[in-house]
Amino acid sequence: MDIIHLLPDSVANQIAAGEVIQRPASCLKELVENSLDAGAKRIQVIVRDAGRTLLQVIDDGIGMSEMDARLAFERHATSKIREAQDLFSLRTMGFRGEALASICAVAQVEMTTRRAEDETGTLIEIHGSDVVRQEPCSCPVGTNIKVSNLFFNVPVRRKFLKTDQTELRNLLNEFYHIVLVYPKVAFTFVHNDEILLELPVGTEKQRIEAVFGNPKKNSYTSAFVDINTQTELVSIRGFVIKPENATRKAEQYFFVNGRYMRHPYFLKAVLTAYSGMLPADYQPSFFIYFDINPESIDVNIHPTKTEIKFADEQTIFQILMASVREALGKFTLAPQIDFDTSGNIDIPAQTNEPVSKPQIHVDTTYNPFHTRGTIYPDKPTKGWENLFAPDLLMTDQTPMDADSRPIWQYGGKYILMPTEEGLMFINQHRAHVAVLYAQFLEQLAQTQGAMQQLLFPEVLTLPQDELVLLGQLLPDLQAIGFDIEQLSPDSYSIQGVPAQLSTLSPLPVLQHILHQVREIGANTQNEWREQIALGLAESAAIPYGKTMTEPEMRDLVNRMMQLPNYRRTADGKTIVSLLTDDELNKRF
Numbered sequence: 001m002d003i004i005h006l007l008p009d010s011v012a013n014q015i016a017a018g019e020v021i022q023r024p025a026s027c028l029k030e031l032v033e034n035s036l037d038a039g040a041k042r043i044q045v046i047v048r049d050a051g052r053t054l055l056q057v058i059d060d061g062i063g064m065s066e067m068d069a070r071l072a073f074e075r076h077a078t079s080k081i082r083e084a085q086d087l088f089s090l091r092t093m094g095f096r097g098e099a100l101a102s103i104c105a106v107a108q109v110e111m112t113t114r115r116a117e118d119e120t121g122t123l124i125e126i127h128g129s130d131v132v133r134q135e136p137c138s139c140p141v142g143t144n145i146k147v148s149n150l151f152f153n154v155p156v157r158r159k160f161l162k163t164d165q166t167e168l169r170n171l172l173n174e175f176y177h178i179v180l181v182y183p184k185v186a187f188t189f190v191h192n193d194e195i196l197l198e199l200p201v202g203t204e205k206q207r208i209e210a211v212f213g214n215p216k217k218n219s220y221t222s223a224f225v226d227i228n229t230q231t232e233l234v235s236i237r238g239f240v241i242k243p244e245n246a247t248r249k250a251e252q253y254f255f256v257n258g259r260y261m262r263h264p265y266f267l268k269a270v271l272t273a274y275s276g277m278l279p280a281d282y283q284p285s286f287f288i289y290f291d292i293n294p295e296s297i298d299v300n301i302h303p304t305k306t307e308i309k310f311a312d313e314q315t316i317f318q319i320l321m322a323s324v325r326e327a328l329g330k331f332t333l334a335p336q337i338d339f340d341t342s343g344n345i346d347i348p349a350q351t352n353e354p355v356s357k358p359q360i361h362v363d364t365t366y367n368p369f370h371t372r373g374t375i376y377p378d379k380p381t382k383g384w385e386n387l388f389a390p391d392l393l394m395t396d397q398t399p400m401d402a403d404s405r406p407i408w409q410y411g412g413k414y415i416l417m418p419t420e421e422g423l424m425f426i427n428q429h430r431a432h433v434a435v436l437y438a439q440f441l442e443q444l445a446q447t448q449g450a451m452q453q454l455l456f457p458e459v460l461t462l463p464q465d466e467l468v469l470l471g472q473l474l475p476d477l478q479a480i481g482f483d484i485e486q487l488s489p490d491s492y493s494i495q496g497v498p499a500q501l502s503t504l505s506p507l508p509v510l511q512h513i514l515h516q517v518r519e520i521g522a523n524t525q526n527e528w529r530e531q532i533a534l535g536l537a538e539s540a541a542i543p544y545g546k547t548m549t550e551p552e553m554r555d556l557v558n559r560m561m562q563l564p565n566y567r568r569t570a571d572g573k574t575i576v577s578l579l580t581d582d583e584l585n586k587r588f
Ligand code: ADP
Pocket: 004, 030, 034, 035, 038, 059, 061, 062, 063, 064, 072, 073, 077, 078, 079, 080, 094, 095, 096, 097, 098, 099, 100, 101, 142, 143
């Protein structure tokens, strides 16, 4: 029996419209989801030029009849829903019946497909919606679909595509979203004839390890604890990182009923559960899988289906937070905070706030790098910084020099210096970050970083998406003084570092930079240069707790005063605060 039906218009119209295929990654997602819907156990993805010239997906699923092979490319042709009613209890991934129609409208598609019960398969070739060939063929059971020259007939779209490296990263990210929920399906991902990922069948944990772990260590997932909570409303399982293993780089994944989702509100629940356990600007990694009655979610509010609405979000927020807290509780009897040498000692206070009042507000769209030079929204600050309003009192004065003034260090963290306007508090680490940042940016622009050879070269092994990123940054990293060479497909050897890093180990520095670039979503050379400069500056800057001599302090303050904006670091952190005489007098 042929199983594809054309949806009645009324149903079609109920379905959120939207551009289905914006870039190679969205095309890949649709194809792989179709293979999964077809019950495939083994899926191969073959990509050329980041999907620009070829995206091919080969599966061993149920295949299609001759009739269905043709119908599959009609708009709103789907075997997956018949009635509007079904939209509310959706269990398969694709449901709009418009992916293949959209893809064949903007590419050259060749498909072979065969069902187990048919002796011969069907080959069909479509160019920009025109069927140019359809004939019987011999092929294995399953479907093999080849999408060539995406957007060949839509130059605007083609121009809109980013560099191959960026598009490949997008492809891999999309691929991760899928493979992490289908550990029982084997996947391979090949790009330009190189196998980037080979994922055998396994458990969820093994799949996470296979995707993100270092194949030589096999220990990625040991940094995590399990969470597991079953309630009538929802089941929540997964893995959350032990606080002591958190870094600035984080993998954060939510899945619901076998589908990746973004959920800023639930992210807050997780962050709240970690509050007080992580040094400032560290992020928890997590892989959290929700199972919930499909009737209580609406997956149809967004055409790309990553934003999902839950009927009872507040309750799930509480359950999620409690579940993460409980899992972490086992590991925080003796809370430990590791301070890195870049010195982020903004120790979050241990809080015992009632569970019903999440305190963290994350603006996921906010990018400090796009508003630099304007007012940075103030984070709640602690200790000294909170005693007075940091910015209001600072006026744009001509730079003053520190040579003729008394100067002290306080608490291993602040430089104190009296000025005409009052007592100036300078955060030593951040002041140095700002000075070095300006230096590194300058050196990057002129390609003249000074390099220092390492006695013992170090080897950097990275997961696939970061390799891609590193490839992108390589010329700039070399310009600033890193001597890096590719050793094997997934490792680099580091033989030299920028002179300013002197004795610091280069690996965490590079990882920090990669993480920042990814976090900020830096896409242009300028943006990632800023991240390289900032990452290096944060790593090389004088740490908190370091005693400074008087000449060192004067030198630092003088160099800081010469910066065009010495009040804030490039990522908006307060460097300088002033306690005016007025302020001081009011205290007495
Ligand atoms: P949808 O997935 O929303 O139904 P698509 O345009 O993605 O819409 O696919 C249309 C139809 O083509 C599917 O409903 C399915 O019946 C068939 N199809 C697509 N890809 C495959 C595949 N890899 N194996 C078997 N059938 C497929």
